[in-house]
Amino acid sequence: MYVGTLQMDIIPKQKEANLNFIDSTLAQTAQRVDLLVLPKFFTTDIFFTTKEEFVALAEPIPHSPTCHRLAPRLARNFL
Numbered sequence: 001m002y003v004g005t006l007q008m009d010i011i012p013k014q015k016e017a018n019l020n021f022i023d024s025t026l027a028q029t030a031q032r033v034d035l036l037v038l039p040k041f042f043t044t045d046i047f048f049t050t051k052e053e054f055v056a057l058a059e060p061i062p063h064s065p066t067c068h069r070l071a072p073r074l075a076r077n078f079l
Contacts, residue, residue: 001034001035002032002033002034002035003033003034003035003036003037004029004032004033004035004036004037005036005037006022006025006036006037006038006039006042007039008021008025008039008042010039010041010042010043010044010045011045012044012045012047013044013045013053013057014044015043015044015057015065015066018042018043018044019043019066019069019070022038022042022070023069023070023073026070026073026074027073030073043057043066044057
């Protein structure tokens, strides 16, 4: 099994930009790794100033926009 880890400059609170980077990375690594480990809070970063800010960016699992966006690519490339 080939495992890849991803280090990235997460753009705070910019889910779309961070997901675009992940999409690009998945496209480049899908044929070389069996498992790609992403950073914690890879869509938003970990620094929040209020609880409300955190709650506004939180997503339910597995029915979140992030899961729905990444699942088809992951299923196509890694299953």
